[in-house]
Amino acid sequence: MENMGFLALIVFLSIVVLWFVFYFIPIGLWFSALVSGVRISLLQLILMRWRKVPPSTIVSAMIEGTKAGLTLNANELEAHYLAGGNVPNVVHALVSAQKASIMLDFKMATAIDLAGRDVFEAVQMSVNPKVINTPPVAAVAKDGIQLIAKARVTVRANIKQLVGGAGEETVLARVGEGIVSSIGSAVTHKVVLENPDSISRVVLEKGLDAGTAFEILSIDIADIDVGKNIGAQLQMDQADADKNIAQAKAEEKRAMAVAHEQEMKAKAQDARAKVILAEAEIPMAIAEAFRSGNLGIMDYYKLKNIQADTSMRESIVRSDKK
Template sequence: MGDIGALVALLVVAIIGLSVLLYFIPVALWFQALLSDVKISLIQLILMRWRKVPPSVIVNAMITSKKAGIEITRNELEAHFLAGGHIQLVVNALISADKANLELNFKTATAIDLAGRDVFEAVQMSVNPKVINTPPVTAVAKDGIQLIAKARVTVRTNIRQLVGGAGEETVLARVGEGIVSSIGSSLSHKAVLENPDSISKVVLHKG
């Protein structure tokens, strides 16, 4: 019985040791990368663990980009991850932009991502403009009559101007200001009702 107990204990220790070894040396992940023609060594995968970078995130991103014909280096992906970026969103954005013939490089995509914007959604909005509805805006014309207006705004993202540019909340705020300004400068509420396009002109003029 003692020999059996010792054998079981040894087996348990061996299994735990093997699990720890495979965690730090992700052979399966390395083999998957090898089959996908992604050049990365076991040493590099081990070092990722020590740098607290999930090897699977980097390898999967490299495989995805490789299949799409987009060259991104391991160092670039690691650096972006360590900077707090979203690897998969950036890769998906680059692939989507490439398919839509949009000019977007890794540096620009990561800058957009680190600025707190959803870079993949931004690319989608460059291809398919998004329609957003403003909340009801209350304004008073010069004749003292109060009007409540709503607007539908079509937004198309300009990738080159996205970093530091206006987000959806800013767009809604500017449209709201334009509506208030347009109605407030009208001599009567009837003029607004008869020519609602005047509001659009003011909003567009304000940018």
């Protein structure tokens, strides 16, 4: 029993050692590369394991490139992998570019990949252009009629501008700006409806793809709808504003007239009060004149007669008016 247990332990340790050896010494992978025409040493594959680089990824990429007629360097592929790049995607892009006669070298492909763009998709877009649909763009012609346009922009990837070039959002924004400018410069909305291709010509002449990662091949107006009569709406809003201003000014004048009337009434009341005060001082003045001898009894009777005559005349006048 002890011999069997010892034998089983030896077998287990042998299996572990063999797995360890074949893991760090990928003989099968090295042989596959050798028969595929890829010259890579077994020591280099072992060192890849130590540097945490999967040898299968590098060897598969080199086999693909070699079969396609490319000359790839294992150290450059390994460096790109360690930099966080997508090695298989870069090799796919290089093979596709070679087949499509597109000028793309390894340095440019790795730069595009490390910039965060899909270099293989970019090569495919260079061969097969992409159609981008713009969102509805609303603009107003000079006659005040709103038009809502939709466009289809056919673009092709510009390999040289993929690093540092603007994306689809910039292209859509520039196309939308060009559509607004073109419709806004039209004399009437009917001109745009009759010749929608005029928008495409004007927009294409602006060179909207400058500084972007794409080359605009064509801009086609897919649909144009007539929207609101913005000019009439603005005139109505202006009329309402003018009416409100006129009403405010009229209310201001009315308030000023009321205030002036109240002021005049206050002045009249003040004048009547002064008259009443003055009339109240007359008996006192008469009494003082009697005491000082400046007024006699006959003078006083004459004054009373004049007052009575005045009152009678005023009563006659009031009765005649009635």
